[in-house]
Each structure stands twice: as C-alpha cells, then as structure tokens.
Amino acid sequence: MEEEDDPEFDLGSYKQSTARNSTNNVDAQGELFKKVAQSKPPTYQGELDPTILENWLREFEKLFGAVRCPETSKVGCVTYYLRGEADLWWQQNEATIKALPGFNWTMFQEKVRDKFYPSLLQKQKAEEFSNLAMGNMSVTEYYTKFIELSRLATESVSTEKSKARKFESGLTTDFQLKLYGQVFETFDEVYGRAAHLYALELKKKKELAKIEGKEKREKRWGKTLETSKVTRTTLRSKSTTITTTTSATTNFQGNNRQGGRNFNGGAKNSNKENNKDGRRYFCKRCKNNHPGRDCDGNLVTCRACNKLGYRKYECFSKDPNRNKQGN
Missing domain, CATH: 1.10.1200 (Non-ribosomal Peptide Synthetase Peptidyl Carrier Protein; Chain A)
Incomplete structure (x- = not known):
C-alpha cells in the first residue's frame, strides 16, 4: 500500500526540466553579455599603471549596476575584456583563483591589483598623494x-x-x-x-589686465600725440629756416645785380644802361643783353678793325656812310 501511495519518480521529466532550466540560464547569460557588449566597455592589457587599472574596474562597476548583473556573473563578464598580458595571466591562474574559498567579484579585484599594482608601486603612489599640493x-x-x-x-x-x-x-x-x-x-x-x-580670482585678474591694457594704450596714444606735436614744431622751424634762407638768397642775388655781375654771370651794367644808346646784343651764352662787352663785362674787340667797344657787325670800316654811334 505504501509503495502504491508513494509518487513514482519520473526520470524523463526530471531531465527535461533540468534541460529547460539550463537553456534558460544560457539564454539569460547570453542576454546579459549582449547588454554589456552594447555598452562597448574598455579592455585591460595589463598596464603597470594603477590609474588605468582602477578606471577599468570602476567602469565595470558602473556597467554592472546599469544592467543589473548578478554577483555570480560579474567575473565571467569582466574576464572576457582582458587582453594581452592580463589575459595570459588569467588563463594560467583562473582555476587556482576560482578554487579559493569565498571567491567572488571582490576577490577577483584584489587578485588583479596584487598582480598589476605591486606593493612598491602602491607605496610610491601613496607618497605622491601624501605630498600632493595645488601649486x-x-x-x-x-x-x-x-x-x-x-x-x-x-x-x-x-x-x-x-x-x-x-x-x-x-x-x-x-x-x-x-x-x-x-x-x-x-x-x-x-x-x-x-x-x-x-x-572670482580669475575674474579679478581679467579686470585688472583690462584696466592695465587700457592704461598702456592711453599712454602710447599720449606719446604718439606728443611725438606728432614735436614733429609739427620741427617742421614749422625748418619751414621758417628755409623761408629765411630763400629770402636772404634773393636779396643776395639782387645785390649782386645792382653791384655788377648778376647771379647768372651777366655784365656789370644793367640792361637799361646798355640800352640807353639803342644798341642791343643778346648773348647766346648767358642770355643777357650786353652790346660791346663780353659776359665778364670786358670790352670786346672788333675783328674787322681791331678796335674796342663793338663787334664786327657794328664796325664803321665796313660801312663808311653809317652814322657814327657812341661806344
């Protein structure tokens, strides 16, 4: 009776149920990995730079929280993103580390730090932090x-x-x-x-720099105006000097004309005096009128009679009937 009352164990149903649960777990794990991959998490190459390692671990901490990753799946997800030396280290030590009592995501982080963030480097970074100052x-x-x-x-x-x-x-x-x-x-x-x-300090410095720049521009502008004023004064002085010199030169030339030879080398007597007897001789050399004299004021010699005071074209010996004119 007791054997009839006991439920009969169905081995086939148990296997089917186990297979379904396993399939569901695989599907869930696959969906989880897909969500992690969509976020394109960083990889870790095993660099001996604690900052890179800590940034890598921190990124996965945030990612696991976002996708609600179970504690038991974290190590499996993160180890997929190990590369280079870090990946070789995990392949060689995975079995040993997973066999440790209480192995979990926290212990994995400790083991990674022990390998790629040695105690000597930890001491150096601790000292650097201790001496850190703004400077x-x-x-x-x-x-x-x-x-x-x-x-x-x-x-x-x-x-x-x-x-x-x-x-x-x-x-x-x-x-x-x-x-x-x-x-x-x-x-x-x-x-x-x-x-x-x-x-606030930066704002104050910018305002002071603006004021100083304005003062410098005003100072340069003032110097420019002063220089311009001096230049104009100098030019006026030079202009006055040139005018005075020109006036003096004109007076000197006038005085020369009145006293004898003019500035262009003319005769001592003026054109008016040379023309008082009606005689004219416009010199091609000095462009002045000096009949009976050369450009230096000396009496010329007639080539016809060798007498002084007139030229050949005025000579009386060539024309005996010409009325005599005073020399």
Missing part, C-alpha cells in the same frame, strides 16, 4: 589629480571629512587664508568653495 595648478586640475590618487590611497582618506581636510591642506596659502575658520564636513563642500574663490 601652479587650477582648482579643477588639483581636484582631478586628488581624485585620481585618492583611489590609490584609500587608507589615508577613508572618510569624507578626512578627504576634505587633506584637500584643504593642499591648497595654496592664499586660498587657505580665505577658507580659514570654515569647517567642511564633506570633500565636495571644500572643493565647491575653493572653486568659487578661484573663479
């Missing part, structure tokens, strides 16, 4: 560097308040004095205040 960086540049290094030294800034204190201590003395007396509970608070002060 000549802008507040935004300092903030970005602080975030980058703080992820590699989480022990020293484990709380928001410790981050805020560390960030404030690295600001320039000028900014620390402006923030003196204020208490910041979070990192974002001190960064926001410092960024606001930095923006």
